Amino acid sequence: MSANSAAYPMGRRPEMVRREPLVSNGVLGMLIFIFTEVMFFAGLISAHTIVRSQAAGQMWPPYGQPRLPVEETAINTAALLVSGIVLFLAWLAFRREPQSARIPLLLSILLGTIFVFFQGLEWVALLGEGLTLQSSSYGGFFYLIVGTHALHAVAALGALVWTWVRLDKGTLQATQLATVAAFWYFVVLVWPILYWKVYL
Amino acid sequence: MSRLAIVLLALAWVVALPEVAHACPVCFDSSDENRQAFLVTAAFLTLLPLGMVTGAGLWLRKRARQAGQIEDGTGPPDA
Numbered sequence: 436m437s438a439n440s441a442a443y444p445m446g447r448r449p450e451m452v453r454r455e456p457l458v459s460n461g462v463l464g465m466l467i468f469i470f471t472e473v474m475f476f477a478g479l480i481s482a483h484t485i486v487r488s489q490a491a492g493q494m495w496p497p498y499g500q501p502r503l504p505v506e507e508t509a510i511n512t513a514a515l516l517v518s519g520i521v522l523f524l525a526w527l528a529f530r531r532e533p534q535s536a537r538i539p540l541l542l543s544i545l546l547g548t549i550f551v552f553f554q555g556l557e558w559v560a561l562l563g564e565g566l567t568l569q570s571s572s573y574g575g576f577f578y579l580i581v582g583t584h585a586l587h588a589v590a591a592l593g594a595l596v597w598t599w600v601r602l603d604k605g606t607l608q609a610t611q612l613a614t615v616a617a618f619w620y621f622v623v624l625v626w627p628i629l630y631w632k633v634y635l
Numbered sequence: 636m637s638r639l640a641i642v643l644l645a646l647a648w649v650v651a652l653p654e655v656a657h658a659c660p661v662c663f664d665s666s667d668e669n670r671q672a673f674l675v676t677a678a679f680l681t682l683l684p685l686g687m688v689t690g691a692g693l694w695l696r697k698r699a700r701q702a703g704q705i706e707d708g709t710g711p712p713d714a
Binding site: 480 | 669702
C-alpha cells in the first residue's frame with residue numbers, strides 16, 4: 436500500500452480534479468521554439484553590431500557595395516506590420532464566430548506574401564548590383580540575417596495557409612490558430628529590429 | 636572579530652584588489668566603438684534570455700491566477 440492511499444481512509448480519498456492546461460501543448464511548444472529563435476537572431480544581430488563597430492571611421496556600407504533600398508523596405512515593413520494586426524483581428528473574429536475570420540486571415544496571408552515577394556525582388560536587384568554573400572562582410576550579414584528571416588516568413592506563411600484551409604473546411608481549432616499566430620507574430624515583431632540594425 | 640567587521644573587510648578586499656584583466660583576447664580593440672559594441676552585445680545576450688524566462692513566468696502566473704479565480708467563482712467567466 437502506498438503512502439498516499441494510506442493517508443485517506445477507504446472511500447474518503449478525494450477525486451483527482453483534471454484541470455484545463457494553462458497553455459495548450461501547441462502554443463507552449465511554439466513559445467519554446469520562438470525562444471530559441473529569438474536567441475538565434477540575437478546572436479546574428481550581436482555579430483553584425485560588432486563587425487559594424489570594427490568598421491567605425493570607415494565607410495559602411497564598404498566602398499563599392501550597393502546601398503540597401505531603405506525607403507522601399509520601409510513600405511514592405513509597414514505591410515508586414517499591418518499583416519500582424521490583421522491576423523490579430525482574425526483571431527478576435529475567430530473567437531466570436533470562426534467563419535468570420537476567413538477574410539481577415541486571407542488578408543493577413545496576402546500582406547505577408549507581398550512582403551516576401553518584394554523582399555525577393557529586392558534580393559534579385561541587389562545581386563544584380565554586385566552584393567553577394569562573398570562580396571563583403573556587409574553582403575554576408577545582409578543575406579544571412581535577412582535570408583534567415585525570409586525562411587521563417589515563408590514557413591509561417593505556409594502554416595497560415597494551412598490554417599486557412601482548415602478554417603475553410605470548418606476543422607480549425609482555436610489552439611491551432613493560436614499556435615500559428617504566435618509564429619507569425621514572431622516573424623512580424625522581429626523584422627523591425629532587423630530593419631533597424633541592417634538597413635539603417 | 637565581529638560579523639560586520641568581516642563583511643566590511645571582505646567588501647574592502649573586493650573593491651581594492653581587482654585589476655583590469657583583459658581575459659578575452661578579442662574583446663579589446665583600440666577603438667571605443669568596438670569596445671562599446673562588445674559590452675552592449677554581451678549585456679544584451681545575457682539579459683535577453685533572463686528577460687524572456689521572467690516574462691514567460693509572469694504570464695503563466697497571471698494565467699494560473701485567472702484560472703484559479705474562475706474555479707473559485709470570484710473572477711469573470713471569460714477571463
